[in-house]
Amino acid sequence: AVAAGAGLEVTTARVVPRIFDITDRDVAPPVVITQTIPRWAPRQNIERRKYSGSLEVIVDEDGRVTAAALSVPIYPSYDQLLLEAAKSWRYKPARKDNQPVKYRRAVAVVLTPTID
DSSP states (O other): OEEOSTTOEEOOOOOOOOEEOTTOTTEEOOEEEEOOOOOOOOOTTSOOSOEEEEEEEEEOTTSBEEEEEEEEOOOHHHHHHHHHHHTTOEEEOEEETTEEEEEEEEEEEEEOOOOO
């Protein structure tokens, strides 16, 4: 708040853009341009089975990932690799009324061990 004299107070409110998601039926979701999932080569002593989890990414109006968080962790040594990789993912932005908008997108990940 800033004093404006004569007992008036002028305030400036920061407008925070809404983040849309799958529940917003009038919004076209973002389209993947690049979404490279890091390769996983576990140590020999790790059980050879599939591991799965998911993360949520916020895709901005330019199609960049501005935030990523694991909603279901996958495997401790892999989780940070995935979060780092998500920062480089690119999308065609979500659209509402033909305008680009921010969007929260869920990404499911299934890891199958590879052997070098």
